[in-house]
Amino acid sequence: MKVPISEIKEYLQNNEVPTQLQLNECSFISDTKVFIDTHLSILERNKGNKTFTPYYERLCDFYKKVK
Numbered sequence: 285m286k287v288p289i290s291e292i293k294e295y296l297q298n299n300e301v302p303t304q305l306q307l308n309e310c311s312f313i314s315d316t317k318v319f320i321d322t323h324l325s326i327l328e329r330n331k332g333n334k335t336f337t338p339y340y341e342r343l344c345d346f347y348k349k350v351k
Contacts, residue, residue, distance in 0.1 A: 286344075287344055287347060287348075289324070289327055289328070289340070289343075292324075292343060292344070292347045293324055295347065295351065296320050296324075296347065296350075299350075301316050301320070301350045302316060302350070303315070303316055303317070304316065305346065305349065305350070307342065307345055307346060307349065308345065311342070313346070316346075319346065320343075320346075323339050323342065323343045323346075324343070326339050327339055327340055327343065
């Protein structure tokens, strides 16, 4: 299920998230604020560009894990 970026952004801006997070067995996020800011920025600047799908997928995984 695709989650709109606007929904993810709103949730992450209005709720507390951990400062660090093990996203999956291969990915550890040491600074979640930087992760959120960079991923949202990249996705907003590159709407519709499939090259940046991994950023969307990682952000969705993060969102689902903290929600």
